[in-house]
Amino acid sequence: MKAEFDVIVIGAGHAGLTAAICAAEEGASVCVLEVAPRNLRGGNSRHTRNLRAMHEEPMHSLDGQYGYEEYWQDLIRVTGGQTDEPLARLTIQRSEDSIDWLKQHGVAFQPPLSGTLHLGRTNAFFLGGGKALMNALFQAAEDLGIHVMYETEDVSLKFEAGQFRSASFTRAAVSQHKESCQVEGRAIVVAAGGFEANLEWLAEAWGDAVLNFLVRGTPYNRGDILKQLLDAGAEKVGDVRQCHAVAIDGRAPKFDGGICSRIDCVPLGIVVNQAGERFYDEGEDFWPKRYAIWGRLVAEQNNQVAYTIIDDKAQGLFMPPVFPAVQSDSIEGLAQTLGLPPSQLCQTVEGFNQAVASGEFNHQDLDGCRTEGLAINKSHWARTIDQPPYRAYLLRPGITFTYLGVRVDERAMVQFENHHDSNVFAAGEIMAGNVLGEGYLAGIGMTIGSVFGRIAGKEAATLAVG
Amino acid sequence: MQLVETSPQHEEGARIMTICNACRYCEGHCAVFPAMEKHLTFDASTIEYLANLCHQCGACFQHCQYAEPHEFAVNVPDTFAAVRTSSYVNHIWPGMARPLVRHGRTFSFVSALLATTAFSIGVYLEHGGQVFSRSHDSFYEVIPHGVMAGTFSLLGVAVLLVWTMSLVRFWRILGLPSAFFIDRQTYVRALKSMLTLENLGGGHGKGCYQHGERASQIKRWFHHLTMYGFLLCFAATSLGTVYHYVLQFPAPYDWLTGPKLLGTLGGVSLLFGSAGLYWSRRQTTPEIDTEDHGMGVSLIVLLFATSLSGLALPLLKDSSWLVVALCLHLGIVVAMFTCFAWGKFMHGMYRAVALIKSEHDELP
Numbered sequence: 001m002k003a004e005f006d007v008i009v010i011g012a013g014h015a016g017l018t019a020a021i022c023a024a025e026e027g028a029s030v031c032v033l034e035v036a037p038r039n040l041r042g043g044n045s046r047h048t049r050n051l052r053a054m055h056e057e058p059m060h061s062l063d064g065q066y067g068y069e070e071y072w073q074d075l076i077r078v079t080g081g082q083t084d085e086p087l088a089r090l091t092i093q094r095s096e097d098s099i100d101w102l103k104q105h106g107v108a109f110q111p112p113l114s115g116t117l118h119l120g121r122t123n124a125f126f127l128g129g130g131k132a133l134m135n136a137l138f139q140a141a142e143d144l145g146i147h148v149m150y151e152t153e154d155v156s157l158k159f160e161a162g163q164f165r166s167a168s169f170t171r172a173a174v175s176q177h178k179e180s181c182q183v184e185g186r187a188i189v190v191a192a193g194g195f196e197a198n199l200e201w202l203a204e205a206w207g208d209a210v211l212n213f214l215v216r217g218t219p220y221n222r223g224d225i226l227k228q229l230l231d232a233g234a235e236k237v238g239d240v241r242q243c244h245a246v247a248i249d250g251r252a253p254k255f256d257g258g259i260c261s262r263i264d265c266v267p268l269g270i271v272v273n274q275a276g277e278r279f280y281d282e283g284e285d286f287w288p289k290r291y292a293i294w295g296r297l298v299a300e301q302n303n304q305v306a307y308t309i310i311d312d313k314a315q316g317l318f319m320p321p322v323f324p325a326v327q328s329d330s331i332e333g334l335a336q337t338l339g340l341p342p343s344q345l346c347q348t349v350e351g352f353n354q355a356v357a358s359g360e361f362n363h364q365d366l367d368g369c370r371t372e373g374l375a376i377n378k379s380h381w382a383r384t385i386d387q388p389p390y391r392a393y394l395l396r397p398g399i400t401f402t403y404l405g406v407r408v409d410e411r412a413m414v415q416f417e418n419h420h421d422s423n424v425f426a427a428g429e430i431m432a433g434n435v436l437g438e439g440y441l442a443g444i445g446m447t448i449g450s451v452f453g454r455i456a457g458k459e460a461a462t463l464a465v466g
Numbered sequence: 467m468q469l470v471e472t473s474p475q476h477e478e479g480a481r482i483m484t485i486c487n488a489c490r491y492c493e494g495h496c497a498v499f500p501a502m503e504k505h506l507t508f509d510a511s512t513i514e515y516l517a518n519l520c521h522q523c524g525a526c527f528q529h530c531q532y533a534e535p536h537e538f539a540v541n542v543p544d545t546f547a548a549v550r551t552s553s554y555v556n557h558i559w560p561g562m563a564r565p566l567v568r569h570g571r572t573f574s575f576v577s578a579l580l581a582t583t584a585f586s587i588g589v590y591l592e593h594g595g596q597v598f599s600r601s602h603d604s605f606y607e608v609i610p611h612g613v614m615a616g617t618f619s620l621l622g623v624a625v626l627l628v629w630t631m632s633l634v635r636f637w638r639i640l641g642l643p644s645a646f647f648i649d650r651q652t653y654v655r656a657l658k659s660m661l662t663l664e665n666l667g668g669g670h671g672k673g674c675y676q677h678g679e680r681a682s683q684i685k686r687w688f689h690h691l692t693m694y695g696f697l698l699c700f701a702a703t704s705l706g707t708v709y710h711y712v713l714q715f716p717a718p719y720d721w722l723t724g725p726k727l728l729g730t731l732g733g734v735s736l737l738f739g740s741a742g743l744y745w746s747r748r749q750t751t752p753e754i755d756t757e758d759h760g761m762g763v764s765l766i767v768l769l770f771a772t773s774l775s776g777l778a779l780p781l782l783k784d785s786s787w788l789v790v791a792l793c794l795h796l797g798i799v800v801a802m803f804t805c806f807a808w809g810k811f812m813h814g815m816y817r818a819v820a821l822i823k824s825e826h827d828e829l830p
């Protein structure tokens with residue numbers, strides 16, 4: 001198969017479809033190449049639930065006000081200043097129309113999900129989650145006559161004189177034979193996501209420990225397109241070592257475990273490693289502010305596993321996990337089931353219980369319950385672990401997001417080392433490292449996709465059809 | 467006391483509710499998810515409750531990130547439809563009637579056939595064979611008003627008894643307090659939800675996903691036509707009874723009288739509604755088109771046949787087919803009554819109780 005289009009988009013996630021729709025609305029003919037099959041389409045975007053949008057007054061489902069300056073301060077805080085300032089400011093400014101744009105394209109919103117009230121002011125939640133959002137965008141794309149091709153394997157981009165010319169790939173044809181295909185385009189938008197699913201690539205920087213990580217999203221985000229761009233001379237941003245990994249239930253599937261593998265009870269109990277020892281302050285801050293740190297902490301333990309242990313007092317105070325807890329009426333029994341050294345675990349729990357200072361427990365606030373005199377103290381929500389049944393959940397790092405990407409300018413144009421203007425644009429996680437040098441702000445991944453998807457689509461179309 | 471035995475359907479229901487409860491992305495689609503969030507574990511009665519609260523809109527299936535081919539294979543509407551079917555069978559009163567529910571199609575067909583035959587034989591015995599080839603001014607010449615009213619009042623009382631017994635049982639399974647202790651507001655809200663089919667709106671009001679990825683109001687509208695058509699027919703019959711006994715004004719009525727107007731309007735609405743619901747069922751996304759022992763189709767076909775034969779009767783007045791058509795119509799109505807008691811009609815009853823519970827639990 002051979003065909004020609006004005007704009008080629010690689011990756012049918014939120015960023016890619018946003019770009020495709022904007023390009024088509026500018027009058028361009030658009031073809032989207034997606035490696036996943038139709039029933040697994042939507043990339044990591046289909047696992048998302050919200051987007052962070054600035055608003056000077058209450059807007060749709062968003063309460064109160066989340067102004068430009070506050071957003072900017074939040075971004076500076078989480079990235080430690082590692083951000084491309086003009087691009088970051090652009091992201092924040094244009095985040096305001098993200099919601100309207102999505103609504104115009106069939107996406108519905110709803111008040112914050114239960115358990116996420118703290119995000120009600122800053123983040124707009126998609127009714128039905130990311131898959132509902134993606135379905136709406138696929139419908140909008142279909143209505144605009146955009147050509148979406150699924151199961152496009154081994155996409156290879158061809159450049160001539162620093163300009164994109166065509167993409168070749170193979171596709172399973174009817175007779176099970178692979179058909180080779182080629183599409184030519186006057187401009188391209190790369191929106192193939194991050195490379196979370198390529199643990200081998202991450203292992204180059206992290207060592208083999210990373211192979212034990214779970215991948216929270218799609219198995220298809222392997223960074224092949226990113227590599228091709230870097231090989232073609234695109235400037236890179238970010239570092240392979242930067243990735244967003246959170247502590248999740250260790251029994252989750254290797255890929256696509258998504259949101260439901262979260263474990264929220266860490267601040268209510270203690271966490272031990274395979275030696276049966278605590279290794280970090282479980283009550284440092286609210287869990288949503290700490291779960292990303294715990295991804296790293298668990299990654300540093302033997303075999304990249306840890307166990308969170310609570311007693312019956314904690315039951316019902318956290319979001320119900322998807323897998324049942326390991327349960328026992330004694331700490332010793334718990335240790336045996338978990339395969340931890342019983343005497344060490346008993347000693348850890350006893351030591352912890354003795355160190356708990358008195359205070360008024362309040363899990364919704366940074367309360368005064370802390371331990372005293374331990375090598376590693378717990379600063380809040382410290383209560384003795386003494387009310388059976390005891391419950392434990394296995395923790396492993398689950399990777400969400402990667403930061404290494406291609407550098408872009410304010411037109412979303414990919415920057416090549418020799419500084420020429422190119423017909424290559426990027427949107428979404430593949431360029432998120434421009435805005436997020438490190439750290440993470442809930443909901444900003446989708447915001448970056450929305451803002452740069454719209455810019456990239458429009459710029460690519462303008463270049464292609466004038 | 468365990469009021470419901472846990473079946474494999476309940477277990478599957480509990481498995482997927484545990485996943486949904488950890489995920490919660492579908493919270494805004496319907497009443498099921500907020501109700502689910504009040505639980506940490508899901509016993510059989512809770513699953514019965516949630517399943518009967520589900521309106522089979524399909525939204526949460528189309529939008530599920532854990533639907534097949536994901537290994538979690540979450541499919542809420544399919545799982546819940548199977549649970550509902552088992553509720554219809556298991557909670558029916560008397561327990562003896564279970565096989566009737568389980569063989570919905572055959573049961574409806576046979577009862578229509580038997581009743582039609584019975585009416586025909588009755589007419590034959592009363593008037594002799596020539597009655598079938600004549601036209602008549604009033605149906606009551608053929609079958610006296612008393613006989614019709616008597617038969618259907620009796621059937622009506624039987625249906626009410628079955629409903630009461632089945633509903634009381636279901637009420638207890640859901641753990642609701644006595645009906646008299648429930649707030650009026652709760653009833654009003656539940657009624658509103660029933661009359662608007664709010665839960666077929668997808669949470670955004672744009673409709674349901676029975677036919678695919680795009681929301682559509684089609685099913686809701688056809689259901690409205692059916693439900694309101696049915697209610698109008700019921701009103702027509704009740705008004706007719708008042709005319710007959712209270713106002714001493716027996717049928718046949720002119721086109722411009724209350725019973726006739728209501729009946730015709732209701733009949734037409736029911737005709738289109740049930741035909742539409744049949745079509746809508748045929749278009750259902752295969753993954754959520756759950757086997758229900760033919761109960762759904764039986765009810766739809768009976769409603770359609772009742773309205774069609776009922777509308778045809780006045781038109782056949784001067785024809786020699788009148789008596790045959792009358793016996794057939796009455797036979798179909800009898801079958802519909804049996805379906806009210808021991809068929810899919812119960813879905814409305816159980817759903818009403820589930821909606822009352824969901825409103826009741828929402829109160830502080």
Ligand SMILES: Cc1cc2nc3c(=O)[nH]c(=O)nc-3n(C[C@H](O)[C@H](O)[C@H](O)COP(=O)(O)OP(=O)(O)OC[C@H]3O[C@@H](n4cnc5c(N)ncnc54)[C@H](O)[C@@H]3O)c2cc1C
Pocket residue numbers: 010011012013014015016033034035036041042043044045046047048049050051052152155191192193194216217218220221222223224225257258259399400401427428429430442443444445446447449
């Ligand atoms: C569990 C989970 C929850 C999250 N929740 C949120 C949230 O609530 N809010 C938020 O802002 N962010 C969230 N994120 C992050 C968010 O998913 C990403 O920031 C966002 O989806 C990136 O969008 P994208 O379009 O760039 O990439 P994706 O949506 O991942 O799309 C990339 C697409 O490219 C395709 N592709 C990859 N390689 C190729 C190739 N070689 N050829 C062809 N196609 C290819 C993939 O199959 C995929 O469809 C979450 C992430 C995870 C894993």
Ligand code: SF4
Pocket residue numbers: 129485486487489490491492493526527529530531532533540542
């Ligand atoms: S149906 Fe799927 S997406 Fe919806 S709440 Fe359940 S698991 Fe989550």
Ligand code: SF4
Pocket residue numbers: 492495496497498499519520521522523524525526527542543665
């Ligand atoms: S199918 Fe519709 S009504 Fe049933 S649980 Fe899912 S969203 Fe709710």
